[in-house]
Amino acid sequence: QVQLQESGPGLMKPSETLSLTCTVSGGSISSYYWSWIRQPPGKGLEWIGNIYYTGSTNYNPSLRSRVTISVDTSKNQFSLILNSVTAADTAMYYCARDHSSGWFDDWGQGTLVTVSS
Amino acid sequence: DIVMTQSPDSLAVSLGERATINCKSSQSVLYSSNNENYLAWYQQKPGQPPKLLIYWASTRESGVPDRFSGSGSGTDFTLTISSLQAEDVAVYYCQQYYTTLRTFGQGTKLEIK
Numbered sequence: 001q002v003q004l005q006e007s008g009p010g011l012m013k014p015s016e017t018l019s020l021t022c023t024v025s026g027g028s029i030s031s032y033y034w035s036w037i038r039q040p041p042g043k044g045l046e047w048i049g050n051i052y053y054t055g056s057t058n059y060n061p062s063l064r065s066r067v068t069i070s071v072d073t074s075k076n077q078f079s080l081i082l083n084s085v086t087a088a089d090t091a092m093y094y095c096a097r098d099h100s101s102g103w104f105d106d107w108g109q110g111t112l113v114t115v116s117s
Numbered sequence: 118d119i120v121m122t123q124s125p126d127s128l129a130v131s132l133g134e135r136a137t138i139n140c141k142s143s144q145s146v147l148y149s150s151n152n153e154n155y156l157a158w159y160q161q162k163p164g165q166p167p168k169l170l171i172y173w174a175s176t177r178e179s180g181v182p183d184r185f186s187g188s189g190s191g192t193d194f195t196l197t198i199s200s201l202q203a204e205d206v207a208v209y210y211c212q213q214y215y216t217t218l219r220t221f222g223q224g225t226k227l228e229i230k
Contacts, residue, residue, distance in 0.1 A: 035219075045167065045210060045221040058217050094166050102214020103157040105178065107166035 002027035004095050004108035012115050018082040022095030022108060029053050029076045033098035036069060036080045038091040039110075046091075050098045051078055085115045119143050119213050123222035129230040136198040138225045140211035145191045148215065155215035158187055158196045161224075162207045170209075171196065203229065 008020035022034070035050040049059035051069045059067050063082070071078040082089060092112050096104040120143040130136040146155045154174035159167035169178045171187040174194055184199045198205055206229060211222040 044223045045212075047219040047221070060218060096166075099172070101172070102155060102219060103169060103172045103212065104159075104167070105169050107168075110166055 002097060002106050004097065004106060006093060006095050006108045006111040008093070008111050008113065010112060010114060012085055012113060014086050014115055014117055015084055016115075018080070018085050018089065018113060020080040020093055020095075020111065020113075022078050022080075024076045024078075024097075029071065029073055029078065033100060034071070034078045035096045035098040035104060037094045037096055037104070038089075039094070040088075040091045048080065048082075085113075087115050089113065090115045118218055119146065119216055119220050121211055121213055121220050121222035123209075123211060123225045125225060126223070127226040127228065129228045130198075130201045131230045132203065133200050134230075136201050136205070136227055138196045138209050138227070140189075140194045140196070140222050142192045142194075142213055142215075144215075146213045146215035147191050154190055154194070155213055156187075156189070156194050157212045157214065158185075159210045159212065160205075160207045161210065167210060198227075201227075201229070 003025045005023045030053045033050045033052050036048040039045050049069050051057045051071050057069050066083045068081040092110040094110045095108045097106040099105050122141045124139045156174040158171040161167040170181050175187040186197050188195050208224045208226050210224050
């Protein structure tokens with residue numbers, strides 16, 4: 001089991017670019033997939049995308065045009081960039097270890113991002 | 118996209134009684150080459166991230182109490198809590214990983230009656 005910690009801004013304005021980082025501790029980021037998942041307040045879970053430690057990515061088609069996920073193996077971190085945010089992007093953002101078969105077995109505590117003018 | 122639909126949306130069960138949550142996928146998540154169902158269940162308590170309970174539709178994650186069990190195949194799945202404990206109050210989600218685009222059910226809120 002690894003520990004994951006998200007970091008990023010709590011409050012943003014519409015049209016800004018969201019940048020989040022997930023730091024992995026207690027294990028190596030290598031040899032696994034890593035995902036970003038979000039949850040609007042009081043609502044369900046939406047998978048944003050994932051990245052393999054080699055840099056190979058997969059994205060949710062609904063967000064693909066605005067999302068970039070990257071990895072820095074030297075820092076044991078992976079990151080999310082979401083462009084042109086709107087109020088609809090207000091959510092708790094989680095990073096998670098993505099088992100190669102497809103479930104999420106370790107999660108960060110999440111970071112709340114609020115988009116408001 | 119594979120749409121996951123859970124029922125009921127909320128459920129109230131007495132302590133010690135059985136709780137049953139259903140999950141239906143819009144297409145089969147049974148992979149014929151390995152005969153595995155690509156379906157997981159999570160528990161989310163207030164203020165916490167989801168916790169993995171079950172994968173491959175019926176395999177309990179290490180450390181998950183054996184009162185939690187998963188069953189089903191193809192498009193219809195069930196999460197059963199055999200004897201509800203107070204600490205089981207949570208929202209439960211199913212998730213398919215049959216496709217690269219992973220999708221979740223809308224969640225079922227479980228409360229004590």
